[in-house]
């Protein structure tokens with residue numbers, strides 16, 4: 565477990581923002597991944613919310629070797645195995661179930677499980693997970709909530725996701741236990757649909773250089 569946590573942290577800590585992508589067309593996956601990588605964001609999460617998601621992961625894994633493609637919205641063991649077989653380098657879930665933990669223990673592909681309460685964080689720490697997704701970040705209480713939540717939970721690191729934007733990301737990134745944030749704002753659906761890869765590279769580049777803010781809590 566320590567080994568997979570280290571792998572996960574090393575993949576995610578190189579960038580302040582992990583783009584969260586909902587793919588509507590597998591054909592856009594490769595140019596989209598190239599545009600994000602060109603801006604500086606290599607680790608990319610493709611959510612399994614749409615039918616082309618696995619094909620998109622396969623295409624990026626095969627054709628964009630400089631990207632680190634992961635799978636999001638993984639809710640069960642079957643999806644975990646399918647995402648791994650498609651070439652995912654990391655797996656993200658909005659939460660945690662025993663089935664997912666069992667799938668993760670049988671896999672070399674690390675899991676970033678979701679938590680939003682002290683009890684959820686503590687249950688995952690008991691299972692050996694110390695790098696967690698804080699989800700849904702803004703709706704659960706934002707950076708101030710995460711700061712308060714994590715004060716007694718030393719040693720746990722987070723990737724806040726859900727409602728995170730260029731405007732509020734610096735508040736999360738200012739927290740010492742935040743490795744990166746996740747967000748969909750870097751690849752808006754309209755720009756993907758129109759194939760405006762230069763605009764997406766611009767958003768990626770802005771996100772890749774986001775600094776830390778200071779939260780007033």
Ligand SMILES: O=C(O)C(=O)C[C@H](O)[C@H](O)COP(=O)(O)O
Pocket residue numbers: 584611636637638656657658699725726727728746747748749
């Ligand atoms: O389903 C998952 O595993 C997810 O990763 C959910 C994402 O965290 C949110 O969909 C982020 O969405 P935005 O609020 O648009 O940035």
